[in-house]
Amino acid sequence: xxxxSWLLLTILMVTISSMLFTPFQQHAAxxxxxxxxxxxxxxxxxxxxEFVDTKKSSDVIGFDVDIARKIADRLGYNLEIKxxxxxxxxxxxxxxxxxxxxxxxxxxxxxxxxIDFSSVYYKASQMIVTNQKxxxxxxxxxxxxxGVQLGSIQEKEAKKIASQxxxxxxxxxxxVTDLVEQLKSGRMDAAVIEDGVAVEYLNKNPDLSGFKIPHxxxxxxxIALPKNSALTEKFNEQIATMKKNGDIEKIAKKWFEPxxxxxxxxxxxxxxxxxxxxxxxxxKGIVTTLQFVVxxxxxxxxxxxxxxxxxxxxVKPLRWFADAYTSIFRGTPLILQLIVIYNATPQVTGYKISxxxxxxxxxxxxxxxxxxxxxxxxINAVDKGxxxxxxxxxxxxxAMMRQIILPQALKNILPxxxxxxxxxxxxxxxxxxxxxxxxMRRAQIVSADSYRYLEPLLVAGVIYYVMVMILTVLGRMLxxxxxxxx
Amino acid sequence: MIDIEKxxxxxxxxxxxxxxxxxxxxxxxxxxxGPSGSGKSTFLRCINFLEVPTxxxxxxxxxxxxxxxxxxxxxxxxxxxxxxxFHLFPHMTVLENITYAPITVNKxxxxxxxxxxxxxxxxxxxxxxxxxxxxxxxxxxxQRVAIARALAMEPEVILFDEPTSALDPEMVKEVLEVxxxxxxxxxxxxxxxxxxxxxxxxxxxxxFLDGGLLVEDASPAQFFAAPKSERAQAFLEKVL
Numbered sequence: 001x002x003x004x005s006w007l008l009l010t011i012l013m014v015t016i017s018s019m020l021f022t023p024f025q026q027h028a029a030x031x032x033x034x035x036x037x038x039x040x041x042x043x044x045x046x047x048x049x050e051f052v053d054t055k056k057s058s059d060v061i062g063f064d065v066d067i068a069r070k071i072a073d074r075l076g077y078n079l080e081i082k083x084x085x086x087x088x089x090x091x092x093x094x095x096x097x098x099x100x101x102x103x104x105x106x107x108x109x110x111x112x113x114x115i116d117f118s119s120v121y122y123k124a125s126q127m128i129v130t131n132q133k134x135x136x137x138x139x140x141x142x143x144x145x146x147g148v149q150l151g152s153i154q155e156k157e158a159k160k161i162a163s164q165x166x167x168x169x170x171x172x173x174x175x176v177t178d179l180v181e182q183l184k185s186g187r188m189d190a191a192v193i194e195d196g197v198a199v200e201y202l203n204k205n206p207d208l209s210g211f212k213i214p215h216x217x218x219x220x221x222x223i224a225l226p227k228n229s230a231l232t233e234k235f236n237e238q239i240a241t242m243k244k245n246g247d248i249e250k251i252a253k254k255w256f257e258p259x260x261x262x263x264x265x266x267x268x269x270x271x272x273x274x275x276x277x278x279x280x281x282x283x284k285g286i287v288t289t290l291q292f293v294v295x296x297x298x299x300x301x302x303x304x305x306x307x308x309x310x311x312x313x314x315v316k317p318l319r320w321f322a323d324a325y326t327s328i329f330r331g332t333p334l335i336l337q338l339i340v341i342y343n344a345t346p347q348v349t350g351y352k353i354s355x356x357x358x359x360x361x362x363x364x365x366x367x368x369x370x371x372x373x374x375x376x377x378x379i380n381a382v383d384k385g386x387x388x389x390x391x392x393x394x395x396x397x398x399a400m401m402r403q404i405i406l407p408q409a410l411k412n413i414l415p416x417x418x419x420x421x422x423x424x425x426x427x428x429x430x431x432x433x434x435x436x437x438x439x440m441r442r443a444q445i446v447s448a449d450s451y452r453y454l455e456p457l458l459v460a461g462v463i464y465y466v467m468v469m470i471l472t473v474l475g476r477m478l479x480x481x482x483x484x485x486x
Numbered sequence: 487m488i489d490i491e492k493x494x495x496x497x498x499x500x501x502x503x504x505x506x507x508x509x510x511x512x513x514x515x516x517x518x519x520g521p522s523g524s525g526k527s528t529f530l531r532c533i534n535f536l537e538v539p540t541x542x543x544x545x546x547x548x549x550x551x552x553x554x555x556x557x558x559x560x561x562x563x564x565x566x567x568x569x570x571x572f573h574l575f576p577h578m579t580v581l582e583n584i585t586y587a588p589i590t591v592n593k594x595x596x597x598x599x600x601x602x603x604x605x606x607x608x609x610x611x612x613x614x615x616x617x618x619x620x621x622x623x624x625x626x627x628x629q630r631v632a633i634a635r636a637l638a639m640e641p642e643v644i645l646f647d648e649p650t651s652a653l654d655p656e657m658v659k660e661v662l663e664v665x666x667x668x669x670x671x672x673x674x675x676x677x678x679x680x681x682x683x684x685x686x687x688x689x690x691x692x693x694f695l696d697g698g699l700l701v702e703d704a705s706p707a708q709f710f711a712a713p714k715s716e717r718a719q720a721f722l723e724k725v726l
Contacts (some may be wrong), residue, residue, distance in 0.1 A: 101614075128663070165677055219686070287604075289678045328523075345678075376490050383573070385569060385571055385573035386573060387576065388569070388573060389567075389569065389573035391536060391562065392534060392536065392557045392562060392565075392566070392567035392637070393563065393564030393567075393587040393591065393636075393639060394560070394562040394587065394639070395586075395587055395590060395591055396559065396590075396591070397555075399590050403586070403590075404575055407577045408575075408576065408577055411577065482577075482657075484619070485576055485578075485620075485621060486620035486621055
């Protein structure tokens with residue numbers, strides 16, 4: 001490689017490492033008037049409890065958020081909000097990643113095994129939401145498929161229905177938005193949704209109708225805290241006070257009041273006009289995704305090179321290690337690796353790994369396994385004579401590898417490497433699971449906020465496509481540059 | 487200068503060298519010839535340990551050469567080598583090919599290395615090619631660059647492994663010319679070759695190998711005029 005290429009690489013590395021640290025600076029910026037800060041975990045796709053008004057800002061707002069702010073303020077804390085997938089909330093609490101969770105969460109026996117709950121701050125009942133006129137009461141659900149959010153109190157409710165009515169199938173989805181979309185596409189017949197949330201959907205979708213489930217578990221929503229948290233008692237005091245002085249009622253009125261009905265005109269299947277103001281919100285995800293992808297690629301590439309050297313080197317234990325490493329990371333799903341690293345790291349080491357770092361670590365480690373195989377193949381494909389000529393000139397092994405063999409190997413494997421990088425760019429969408437505010441997660445939030453499912457995803461799709469195209473062009477340019485010696 | 491004692495080399499069950507002893511003097515030009523499969527290339531490659539001998543000793547300037555990495559490196563940079571297939575570094579320009587090892591291994595300053603490289607390119611007749619990449623050169627030009635690359639390390643000996651065998655016939659001459667002028671400069675050369683005319687004209691001594699054994703060790707005049715062994719006679723009959 002030429003000196004100028006190394007210079008370019010160095011500049012790139014410096015840029016990236018500076019990018020790597022910006023997410024932490026953003027965290028540090030979440031300051032307020034108090035000295036101490038409480039971190040609240042939530043899943044901002046559950047309007048009106050918690051969501052992002054993506055047309056206006058990136059802030060998580062909603063019923064729960066207002067209550068949390070009030071309580072935190074009264075207790076003398078600033079509030080920092082961490083958004084993540086609903087299923088990740090209890091593990092996050094367990095791993096001490098957040099101090100408490102408010103996500104329209106209902107206390108139940110199963111959850112109580114792992115975590116504590118405050119007293120109930122709001123009572124909601126469950127609704128059946130459907131787009132079929134024939135479904136008017138629970139009995140009508142015979143032979144139907146009903147959808148619920150995975151791991152939610154509604155899942156319990158649906159099971160109860162299934163035990164009372166014949167032939168009811170339960171379909172579990174990750175998000176309420178998924179439920180509504182599945183309803184519209186006819187994959188399910190009805191969904192169990194909490195009334196406060198259901199009202200929003202009913203308001204915006206004239207096709208949908210709903211009714212309250214009689215005698216549904218009206219146990220209400222409570223704040224989730226780690227087992228034996230010192231905060232539980234203080235939270236309970238505040239909830240009691242706010243109930244008494246009418247604060248909670250006031251906040252509930254603000255969020256749960258039915259808005260004016262949407263017009264009866266049929267909504268177009270695809271209509272971008274509504275999400276158009278939210279496009280900048282999704283676009284902001286490019287920075288996160290780019291940071292994430294670039295750091296992962298570089299980390300994966302460096303580690304992959306090291307592993308490749310272990311594989312072709314003469315030291316047997318190193319070779320075994322590298323082979324085992326590759327086999328494990330290629331042999332298990334990426335999303336599984338991601339969740340394990342994100343949630344297991346704090347439990348095993350006590351270090352609260354951020355979603356960004358966990359993502360980079362997972363993708364880097366995973367990519368390294370593939371890159372190491374590509375590079376190993378590339379090194380083996382370099383003419384044996386190159387090694388002999390280097391040896392005959394007395395060139396030390398490390399210099400020979402770095403300056404004679406690897407540059408030639410890289411040139412040959414560039415197309416395969418680019419392919420790996422493109423895959424990584426696209427698959428980075430998986431980090432949305434642990435709540436990194438990347439393009440995918442932002443698209444999901446917009447779809448929850450706008451009650452429009454397809455459009456935000458299409459926007460995200462176009463962004464990913466453009467990014468991959470740019471990467472492809474850059475790859476071609478690099479290839480051309482490297483082949484000037486042909 | 488180089489003492490080779492009872493050199494054996496086998497690849498698996500195949501015994502390629504079956505005990506060769508020879509001595510090479512300072513400043514000598516030695517041609518190693520023999521039928522293909524006789525072990526000439528292996529013999530040459532054992533001298534700088536590109537092949538590790540199965541048994542036997544190589545003593546270079548009174549010092550035994552061993553497979554020990556650090557020592558090997560010290561010896562190798564004093565022994566140049568030119569390969570049949572050149573093995574230039576394809577991602578470096580001609581000039582970079584020549585200056586890389588002096589700068590990296592001998593820690594010569596860049597300016598000095600470049601100046602020396604240009605002198606060498608002049609010598610091999612390629613002064614105008616310093617910024618070309620190897621793939622743009624003809625075989626003969628590549629081999630001349632390879633010779634310049636070896637010379638840039640200022641070796642005491644240069645080993646040539648069939649340096650003209652991979653060349654188109656019209657390019658053989660330009661490489662042999664360069665080698666001839668080298669021979670007159672007094673550097674020690676060991677050349678595995680099929681160019682009998684060249685061996686006859688330039689070499690001080692001929693080593694004839696057959697079946698992994700050193701069959702004859704004679705002056706060219708003597709060897710080509712009156713080979714002692716039957717095998718050498720048979721060989722010469724075929725090639726001359």
